[in-house]
Amino acid sequence: EVQLLESGGGLAQPGGSLRLSCAASGFTFTTYAMNWVRQAPGKGLEWVSTISGGGDTTYYADSVKGRFTISRDNSKNTLYLQMNRLRAEDTAIYYCAPKYYFDYWGQGTLVTVSS
Amino acid sequence: EIVLTQSPGTVSLSPGERATLSCRASRNVGISYLAWYQQKPGQAPRLLIYGASNRATGIPDRFSGTGSGTDFTLTISRLEPEDFAVYYCQQYGSSPPFTFGPGTTVAIK
Numbered sequence: 001e002v003q004l005l006e007s008g009g010g011l012a013q014p015g016g017s018l019r020l021s022c023a024a025s026g027f028t029f030t031t032y033a034m035n036w037v038r039q040a041p042g043k044g045l046e047w048v049s050t051i052s053g054g055g056d057t058t059y060y061a062d063s064v065k066g067r068f069t070i071s072r073d074n075s076k077n078t079l080y081l082q083m084n085r086l087r088a089e090d091t092a093i094y095y096c097a098p099k100y101y102f103d104y105w106g107q108g109t110l111v112t113v114s115s
Numbered sequence: 116e117i118v119l120t121q122s123p124g125t126v127s128l129s130p131g132e133r134a135t136l137s138c139r140a141s142r143n144v145g146i147s148y149l150a151w152y153q154q155k156p157g158q159a160p161r162l163l164i165y166g167a168s169n170r171a172t173g174i175p176d177r178f179s180g181t182g183s184g185t186d187f188t189l190t191i192s193r194l195e196p197e198d199f200a201v202y203y204c205q206q207y208g209s210s211p212p213f214t215f216g217p218g219t220t221v222a223i224k
Contacts, residue, residue, distance in 0.1 A: 061212055101165040103172070
């Protein structure tokens with residue numbers, strides 16, 4: 001059974017940092033690209049970032065480029081999102097998901113950016 | 116970046132009726148790299164359709180997807196009470212950025 005468990009969310013101040021993690025199980029982690037997708041309160045879905053299976057290629061939405069860094073540890077089957085210089089508009093539930101169309105989702109982790 | 120537009124924004128229907136949801140891309144999404152998701156309040160999205168017309172595992176056959184290029188449709192043949200939700204399309208062609216449409220709400224009439 002595929003399981004995705006996001007963690008690391010919480011309250012951060014504007015300009016602050018958070019590191020999200022996503023522990024994956026139930027599939028061959030190294031085989032698949034992994035993604036972060038977010039959803040602001042009451043809003044739609046927004047793709048944030050993608051990393052290739054080997055971790056050598058990354059992509060970012062313009063809204064987070066230069067502030068967020070996606071990475072993965074294939075020995076631990078874990079995906080990360082380092083979020084720096086946080087803004088109020090980064091407030092959202094952050095989900096991790098494998099592949100390019102997202103057939104599995106975690107429960108998400110809530111990030112709130114507020115002073 | 117490919118922009119997706121969904122219509123209508125909201126549709127009000129009764130159980131048993133047919134729902135037709137549209138998703139239009141600003142340019143060709145390439146070999147039908149188009150997915151549909153259902154999301155209910157407080158839940159993560161659920162994949163319904165990938166590759167424009169392939170139902171995901173466990174999805175009832177009342178859900179069907181059609182289209183190619185820039186115009187795509189999700190049809191729910193007969194609405195069940197559990198189908199009232201928000202539906203998003205997503206394109207995943209060639210390489211990121213991947214984009215989602217703004218969503219269509221299927222509401223109970």
